[in-house]
Amino acid sequence: MRHAKIFLVLTIVFLILLSCATVPVTGRRQLALMPSSTLNSLSFQQYSEFMSGHRLSGNAAATQMVKNVGNGIKDAVRIYMTQQGSADALQGYEWEFNLIDDSLVNAWCMPGGKVVVYTGLLSVAKDETDLAVVMGHEIAHAIANHGNERMTQGIIANMGSIALSEALKNKPEETKAIFQTAYGVGVQLGALLPYSRLHESEADHMGLIFMAMAGYDPNKAVGFWERMTAMKAGGGPPEFLSTHPSDATRISQIKALIPEAMQYYKKK
Numbered sequence: 001m002r003h004a005k006i007f008l009v010l011t012i013v014f015l016i017l018l019s020c021a022t023v024p025v026t027g028r029r030q031l032a033l034m035p036s037s038t039l040n041s042l043s044f045q046q047y048s049e050f051m052s053g054h055r056l057s058g059n060a061a062a063t064q065m066v067k068n069v070g071n072g073i074k075d076a077v078r079i080y081m082t083q084q085g086s087a088d089a090l091q092g093y094e095w096e097f098n099l100i101d102d103s104l105v106n107a108w109c110m111p112g113g114k115v116v117v118y119t120g121l122l123s124v125a126k127d128e129t130d131l132a133v134v135m136g137h138e139i140a141h142a143i144a145n146h147g148n149e150r151m152t153q154g155i156i157a158n159m160g161s162i163a164l165s166e167a168l169k170n171k172p173e174e175t176k177a178i179f180q181t182a183y184g185v186g187v188q189l190g191a192l193l194p195y196s197r198l199h200e201s202e203a204d205h206m207g208l209i210f211m212a213m214a215g216y217d218p219n220k221a222v223g224f225w226e227r228m229t230a231m232k233a234g235g236g237p238p239e240f241l242s243t244h245p246s247d248a249t250r251i252s253q254i255k256a257l258i259p260e261a262m263q264y265y266k267k268k
Helices: 002-019 036-052 060-083 119-123 128-143 146-159 164-170 172-183 197-213 220-233 239-243 248-262
Strands: 020-022 029-031 096-100 107-110 114-118
Touching (some): 036 107, 036 114, 060 096, 107 128, 114 119, 119 128, 146 197
8 A cells, every 4th residue: 555655746846847848038947737729719719708898999099909919929930839849738729819899908718828918908009019028028928828727726726536537527517616716717706816926027038039039129128027017107007917916026137138129139
């Protein structure tokens, strides 16, 4: 019996080690147990439910700007991942960029490349470069597999004694509930739950590089985040800042990352 328990523990440790992935750009090792196909399927279902309850913007010019920036960041991500030999990580992505008619100052990206920008954000992100700061950051969360990490933590916390395959197969409602808890994207809420400080720093880092590769000057990120911080200081924080804390420390970190990002900058 003792040997059986030791074997079981070693097997679990081995499987966990196999499930560890490396975050692009930063190189951090992460535990992400969810199959990408399953995560994308849950994401697409939740995204469809969200879109059915919200109205697309009728502003053709602004909508096109969102799509232009989104496609530019998407191409930059594809090039970067291909250069790193990690193009397979994008399999199953079904990119989509939509502008939602809503006054919230907000944007998010779900697994599989489903990106939503709210018209309220355009009061701060006034041009493509500003928008690239935000969209690069949000897309970076998906590329970094941050959602998979949160799902993994949720499954371990809620169904730790159940094999992952059994949880996904026999407990679909519980799995979906963990996904909704991890993301908080729903018809009513429509906003990602706060990421950890570590995830935020990684998304800032990766987002700067992606926007630079897409032809947007990463230096402009400093001014954008300073304006967002000023909004936060002037009263209740916009929805975007409630899930993405912006402060002096963060801006200082972004300034320190700009020299690296500029190495990838390809001016349009």
